[in-house]
Amino acid sequence: MKLLQVVRAAAIVAGLALIAAPALAEGPEIAQVKTAAGAVSVLRDGKSAAVKPGDFLYEKDVLQTGADGSVGITFTDDSVLSLGANSEAALAQYAFDSSNFKGSMLTDLRKGTASMVSGDIARSSPSAMKVRTPTATLGVRGTSFAIEVGQ
């Protein structure tokens, strides 16, 4: 009986932990949300959650903004990404070694508008920073740029 109670209590605690925990983030933090206005959410492991300044982002996260939304994030390599309204971008691939500044990153802009300023990855490894859109792929070499993807 006592054992059963303990098991039940443990099950409840485990269940609560599951409910309370945000979608499971895998791997290291790759970016931090710095600005967010209007409706902004992150899709992680199939679950969508609202995003606010200070939140950390992980590889494979998908950022989405609503009709009144915009968001700005800074990656660990100093790259900066911002999205306008009705936009969706997946942080598809990201790797950065802060000891030698090398790495690679691929951002998928699926719709909407984005602006980026490249950081250490593009500086230390030409062609290591890529942005993919439905119709074209961008290779970035040390610059600031903007993209609009049609609906």
Added chain:
Amino acid sequence: MTMRWIAALLVAAALGACSTPQRQALFVVLPNPDGSAGSVTVDSGSSSVVLDKAYAASEVRGGTAAPVALDAAQVQQVFGPTIAARPILPAHFRLYFISDSDVLTPASQIQYRDVFADIKRRPVYQVTVIGHTDTLGDKTYNQQLSLSRAKAIRERLVKDGLTGQSISVAGRGELDLAVKTGDQVSEPRNRRVEITVQ
């Protein structure tokens, strides 16, 4: 005569085909904060365009990338709110120390205020402080000293009101010299912390 008509029709058809497809994507290089511009290569499979100066732009229509003229006002019209959502760009600082100590030089004491002000103006910040030493003295001792320098800066920032949780520290000892020297060389420019503010 007939040939000429056919040629004219073909040209008209080609022009029609070019102007009809909707714009699928627009890419534009923006000036860097320092005024320079890097480059972006737009590869749409069938074609590739290199954009290598400020406001150089390309659009994709019918799956083909081609250059397009765009000025600052048009960029503002399409991307204004997007660019406005950009975070404050990361900043980098170096502060220097008195030999064999975690005390800043007088000049760096003054520059510390710029570092603090830069962090303070950011609504959300992540700060990395990496300590370094010159090659004078023992390597293991210098490893400790470099970490002490980084920690001293974090302590100061926290004392001035910043959140310690958002400030990470590390010590690199003699491993990453700013100025290459031999062993046992006193070099003020190597006695430093490098601060990244995001």
